[in-house]
Amino acid sequence: MAEYIAPIQKLIDSFRRLPGVGSKTATRYAFAALAFTDEEAEGFADALIGIKRDVHRCPVCCGLSDSEEPCSICRDSLRDASVVCAVEGPKDVMVMERVRTYRGRYHVLGGTLSPIDGIGPNELNIKELLERVGEGVITEVIVATNPTPQGDSTASYLARVLEPLGVKVSRLAYGIPVGGDIEYADEVTLLRAMEGRKRLD
Ligand SMILES: [Zn+2]
Incomplete structure (x- = not known):
């Protein structure tokens, strides 16, 4: 050619x-x-x-920050530090922000567990989440991974490691098709998914 x-x-x-x-x-x-x-x-x-x-990794939530300092959401003292929504990627933070009534914080996992692809807990930002939980302020982690087999197993894994630390772990109740992507869910669907979240145990 x-x-x-x-x-x-x-x-x-x-x-x-x-x-x-x-x-x-x-x-x-x-x-x-x-x-x-x-x-x-x-x-x-x-x-x-x-x-x-100019785009850096937030040292707290592992999301995106415009400086080496924590991102604007982590710095916002008006947001509830006891509730953390765990999402797959940095883009998903903005997706969940469509739910304007959510005033908690976030944690960006950096993907989902996928043993076939060699992605175990060490390849995700789970150590960072455990460190945050160790500070004793977080009481609930809402897992907002996509409704895929990998998203589900990541949620189960988080429940297994976080529940013994006294943290309630819940999962979004999806109104979107299994295998779908939260990116394509509208605000109302996400709000229902958030409000109808189910505790994992
Ligand atoms: Zn942050």
């Missing part, structure tokens, strides 16, 4: 790294970028570099 001149081909190849972008779309994007003013191109490149330079 014929290639475009190097600077354009390089941008096409870069866009192709994005999920769901094939060579046709990548080519369209590259030519759209070619029409950018110098200022627009700099803004675009700067935004991309900025997510590597």
Whole structure:
């Protein structure tokens, strides 16, 4: 297949790294970028570099922070520190924030247990969660992993390790299909799932 001149081909190849972008779309994007003013191109490149330079892992919840300090949710003293919602990824924090009545904190697990893929408890941010629980403030952990077999086994595992420490572990009661993704649940569904959460034991 014929290639475009190097600077354009390089941008096409870069866009192709994005999920769901094939060579046709990548080519369209590259030519759209070619029409950018110098200022627009700099803004675009700067935004991309900025997510590597300015996004840090929150030292408390393992979610995303815009500094090396704890994130805005962990710093918010008005939020209930006794309730923690455990989610799979940093994106899921914003998903759960759609439930505006939830005023607890979060913990980002960094995935789900999946022995087949070699992902055990040590590959997730579970040690960090246990350390937080060890501080004695957390009384409930609401597990909001996706309703998949891995999400379920992660929830069961968390119940097994946290209940003996006196922490109530509950799981969202999903109104979304098994195998679905909380990302696609609307606010009302998430609110019902949160309110109808079931204790795991
Ligand atoms: Zn945080």
